[in-house]
Amino acid sequence: MPIGILTLTFSLPGCGSLKEKRQRMGGLHERFGRNPSVAVCESGERDRHDASEWTFVVVALSKREVESQCREIEEKIERTVDARVMDVEREFV
Template sequence: MHIRLIVFSLQLPGCRSLKEKRQRTIGFKDKFGKLANVAVTESNYHNSHDLAEWGVIIIAKDKQTISQIESQLENGLACMDVVITEVKSDWI
């Protein structure tokens, strides 16, 4: 069993309210948080309008599956109206 922790730091250009922030980012959690082997949470900057940090845990039997899911996550974020400023990841 392999476990991967990934933390995405995001900037939301032009975002002026927490409501707008939630509207921009909710699709990420809805799409990936429903996968059986993925847990997604907003892990920092809860009260900031233009910054967000999302933590993701992926659990799988092999590292190749985790890498595929990690690519899907990055592609999903790239399609949103956000700028990825930093990605930290670690094997647990």
């Protein structure tokens, strides 16, 4: 069973507190964690106000499905999150 690991690094210019950071990131865990084939967590930059890193682990029956799900996650985040995507890393296991 293929596994995809998608890690996104965000910049949050002008963000002044952890509370504002949570609001601007817009509940990524709640939105994407509902899907049984996706696990999501804030994986880095947890104590910084102006940056964040999130990792999504996607499992599916084929590599094509994993790649498609990763693309959908990335596109939805770019449309809905009030932050700049600075780096995207994809790894397939």
